[in-house]
Amino acid sequence: MSLVLGIETSCDETGVALVRDGRLLIDAVASSVDEHARFGGVVPEVASRAHLEAMVPTIERACAGAGVRLADLDAIAVTSGPGLVGALTVGVAAAKALALGLGVPLFGVNHLAAHVAVDTLDHGPLPEPTMALLVSGGHSSLLLVEDVTSTVTPLGRTIDDAAGEAFDKIARLLGLPFPGGPHIDRAAAEAVAERGEGVRSAIAFPRGLTSGRDLERHRYDVSFSGLKTSVARWVERREDAGERVDVPAVAASFQEAVVDVLTRKAVLACREQGVDTLLIGGGVAANSRLRALALERCADSGIRLRVPRPALCTDNGAMVAALGSLLVAAGRAPSELGLGVDSAMPVTAVRS
Amino acid sequence: MSLLLAVDTSGALVTVAAADGDSLLAEQAVELAARHAEHLAPMIAAVLVEAGRAIDEVSAVAVGVGPGPFTGLRVGVVTARVLGLVLGVPVIGVCSLDALALQVAEWGEGSAGSAAGAGDLAAGREFVVTSDARRREVYWAAYRTGDGEPEPVRGPGVDRPADLASAAARDGLGQKGFGPFFGRGAALYPEVLTAPPEGAPLDVRAGAVARLAGRRVARVGGSERARGQEPVPLYLRRPDAVAPGARKRVS
Ligand SMILES: Nc1ncnc2c1ncn2[C@@H]1O[C@H](COP(=O)(O)OP(=O)(O)OP(=O)(O)O)[C@@H](O)[C@H]1O
Numbered sequence: 001m002s003l004v005l006g007i008e009t010s011c012d013e014t015g016v017a018l019v020r021d022g023r024l025l026i027d028a029v030a031s032s033v034d035e036h037a038r039f040g041g042v043v044p045e046v047a048s049r050a051h052l053e054a055m056v057p058t059i060e061r062a063c064a065g066a067g068v069r070l071a072d073l074d075a076i077a078v079t080s081g082p083g084l085v086g087a088l089t090v091g092v093a094a095a096k097a098l099a100l101g102l103g104v105p106l107f108g109v110n111h112l113a114a115h116v117a118v119d120t121l122d123h124g125p126l127p128e129p130t131m132a133l134l135v136s137g138g139h140s141s142l143l144l145v146e147d148v149t150s151t152v153t154p155l156g157r158t159i160d161d162a163a164g165e166a167f168d169k170i171a172r173l174l175g176l177p178f179p180g181g182p183h184i185d186r187a188a189a190e191a192v193a194e195r196g197e198g199v200r201s202a203i204a205f206p207r208g209l210t211s212g213r214d215l216e217r218h219r220y221d222v223s224f225s226g227l228k229t230s231v232a233r234w235v236e237r238r239e240d241a242g243e244r245v246d247v248p249a250v251a252a253s254f255q256e257a258v259v260d261v262l263t264r265k266a267v268l269a270c271r272e273q274g275v276d277t278l279l280i281g282g283g284v285a286a287n288s289r290l291r292a293l294a295l296e297r298c299a300d301s302g303i304r305l306r307v308p309r310p311a312l313c314t315d316n317g318a319m320v321a322a323l324g325s326l327l328v329a330a331g332r333a334p335s336e337l338g339l340g341v342d343s344a345m346p347v348t349a350v351r352s
Numbered sequence: 353m354s355l356l357l358a359v360d361t362s363g364a365l366v367t368v369a370a371a372d373g374d375s376l377l378a379e380q381a382v383e384l385a386a387r388h389a390e391h392l393a394p395m396i397a398a399v400l401v402e403a404g405r406a407i408d409e410v411s412a413v414a415v416g417v418g419p420g421p422f423t424g425l426r427v428g429v430v431t432a433r434v435l436g437l438v439l440g441v442p443v444i445g446v447c448s449l450d451a452l453a454l455q456v457a458e459w460g461e462g463s464a465g466s467a468a469g470a471g472d473l474a475a476g477r478e479f480v481v482t483s484d485a486r487r488r489e490v491y492w493a494a495y496r497t498g499d500g501e502p503e504p505v506r507g508p509g510v511d512r513p514a515d516l517a518s519a520a521a522r523d524g525l526g527q528k529g530f531g532p533f534f535g536r537g538a539a540l541y542p543e544v545l546t547a548p549p550e551g552a553p554l555d556v557r558a559g560a561v562a563r564l565a566g567r568r569v570a571r572v573g574g575s576e577r578a579r580g581q582e583p584v585p586l587y588l589r590r591p592d593a594v595a596p597g598a599r600k601r602v603s
Contacts, residue, residue, distance in 0.1 A: 039593055043591060043593040045592060059434070089426065102438060336394075
């Protein structure tokens with residue numbers, strides 16, 4: 001029996017969660033997203049200040065909600081990278097104080113590996129190997145996960161913008177609020193409901209790195225900056241001509257371009273690497289069209305698809321506690337009390 | 353028996369002390385430009401070992417709340433708050449410049465008449481302590497000496513050294529004995545603020561944080577952790593954040 005508390009502060013969400021033997025007891029999250037909205041993106045110092053204020057109340061909320069006392073904890077896990085230095089620092093310092101005060105082991109874990117591990121809370125142990133597509137505001141990576149507690153190999157990543165970042169930038173261009181992903185998702189769904197599936201190909205936006213030499217050189221990488229420019233040009237041309245911009249059609253066509261590339265590359269990687277399970281995680285995994293298209297393409301290729309419920313896709317403490325719980329169960333060595341933060345922590349390092 | 357654990361990460365030193373009443377059991381300090389988060393927890397463990405005490409004997413936690421560079425400052429504050437929560441003990445925030453002022457006053461008492469500059473610390477005199485605020489500015493606060501704790505009379509603030517010097521002169525504080533300037537900030541800008549006297553303390557130490565906090569606990573009595581009374585960092589500056597401007601064209 002082991003009870004693990006996980007802390008996540010790599011970006012703008014203060015997450016604290018409790019996992020007992022692979023079962024999620026509670027996932028408490030405080031977000032400063034509203035404070036960043038008017039800046040159109042996360043302001044690191046604003047996020048760090050919010051983490052400090054939210055830390056003790058969120059720990060208390062998690063414990064109270066699960067009916068657990070801090071003294072019952074067996075281990076502490078915390079995101080030690082990658083992410084914003086100032087934000088990570090608050091979480092790591094808090095986790096160390098807990099570990100020190102309670103005399104329990106501390107595990108500094110990789111944020112990306114935690115995005116993968118979280119799915120065990122919803123769907124049980126991960127098949128080994130599993131292919132993981134992580135798509136969020138800060139990352140777009142394709143990972144070969146042989147053992148999430150020790151061996152993760154990056155196969156591909158974005159060579160420019162992350163998928164979520166592309167959603168957020170295009171949303172801004174279209175005058176939709178921040179964060180833009182859910183708004184584009186909704187606008188696209190409404191367009192399809194009103195005008196049929198054809199609206200997804202109403203505008204032919206480019207699919208980066210999917211053909212010829214680009215595909216050879218960047219087999220599993222993705223790129224969204226060309227797409228972003230192409231959407232911006234399209235919008236500007238309409239505006240210059242004094243025409244109304246058909247926001248739902250742009251949203252649907254843009255979204256289709258993103259999820260088409262992501263699912264194509266993920267399925268390609270599974271087939272070429274002989275992996276029969278695909279896991280999608282990160283905030284963009286909440287995208288309804290990404291889920292639907294992935295399901296369709298995986299079924300066609302005999303690949304099992306795993307996607308955690310949306311609340312577990314975005315940043316939260318549950319993912320960290322989940323990975324901590326797996327590390328404890330696997331008997332991995334804890335981190336030192338001198339643990340630091342690593343804003344550029346490579347995904348090959350599952351823990352530090 | 354009581355055990356007060358004090359930490360300060362507001363400046364160039366990460367410093368930890370353990371005190372029992374008026375007696376300082378152990379104090380450590382390392383000079384660090386960054387990476388406070390790595391060193392604080394191991395130093396707390398080491399100080400407790402040196403003091404011969406266990407973490408669960410801690411009866412109160414004190415923390416220097418700055419002003420100071422934000423990321424380092426938060427390490428101390430969040431550590432203190434969470435330790436207070438875990439151990440179920442009160443957490444007392446102390447302005448780090450108050451602690452440095454206490455060190456300066458104690459130094460003045462100890463070396464009165466001998467060290468150059470210490471004479472300026474006779475009772476009733478005013479002096480300014482400073483620390484490095486980076487970006488060519490200093491954090492500062494002004495105090496009046498008395499018996500025991502220096503009394504804060506102005507600040508804390510953050511200003512360019514030249515502005516601090518001219519404000520002090522303009523307010524006529526200099527004539528009443530405002531100054532000399534003490535602390536790291538004065539040492540960094542001696543041509544503007546006058547160099548601190550030889551041997552005077554430059555950086556806050558956790559021992560001084562412990563002494564101030566210990567007296568404040570004794571004064572207020574009680575040991576209930578009062579909600580909403582958690583130590584709050586003295587940032588003094590707003591976050592750097594710019595609202596995005598108009599969209600840039602791509603064509
Ligand atoms: N339904 C959706 N469709 C598309 N994108 C979405 C959707 N929901 C959320 N997103 C995007 O997900 C991103 C947020 O992801 P997440 O919560 O994982 O945070 P993050 O800070 O980007 O995470 P990380 O630190 O892992 O990079 C935002 O860019 C947001 O627009």
